[in-house]
Amino acid sequence: MAIQLTSEEKKLIEHAKKAVVRYNELRNSKGELATFYAFVLSDSGKIYDGACLESMGGGVCGERAAIGRMFTEETYSSKIKAIVIFCPVPKELEYAPTPCGRCRNVIWERGTESTSIICGQYIQRKGGWEFLPKMEKYAIKELYPNPFKDPWADFKG
Numbered sequence: 001m002a003i004q005l006t007s008e009e010k011k012l013i014e015h016a017k018k019a020v021v022r023y024n025e026l027r028n029s030k031g032e033l034a035t036f037y038a039f040v041l042s043d044s045g046k047i048y049d050g051a052c053l054e055s056m057g058g059g060v061c062g063e064r065a066a067i068g069r070m071f072t073e074e075t076y077s078s079k080i081k082a083i084v085i086f087c088p089v090p091k092e093l094e095y096a097p098t099p100c101g102r103c104r105n106v107i108w109e110r111g112t113e114s115t116s117i118i119c120g121q122y123i124q125r126k127g128g129w130e131f132l133p134k135m136e137k138y139a140i141k142e143l144y145p146n147p148f149k150d151p152w153a154d155f156k157g
């Protein structure tokens, strides 16, 4: 069954697909492999791109990289309206990878209950990148139903 997308989410996915190709062409020209990307739609209507920062010493996921860019350009009062992630895969998976636990917490803190997370996967082919048609969409509250809450938050000055 096809997922239901808003017009903003459709635009975000189209932006994401073009950006994945653009970024991967750049990576390929430097002899690098494709990576994981995330694209955040702020409640301001602006889109922020993020790539996974792979590092043995403590990398940063694409989601948090994109969210960091949102807060660089906007303020902490901005909210994440939607986030699209595209993960490179060796073959089609049953469902596309979802955000890790840390990212779920950040998306929860910086979004709303209805912030949507749209997950897609793509395969590197000889002639380019194939985006697999099947995508999943979740509300953050589905992926993170019992979020962390600071028990002392209400008691701090």
Ligand SMILES: [Zn+2]
Binding pocket: 061, 062, 063, 064, 099, 100, 101, 102, 103, 104
């Ligand atoms: Zn993550």
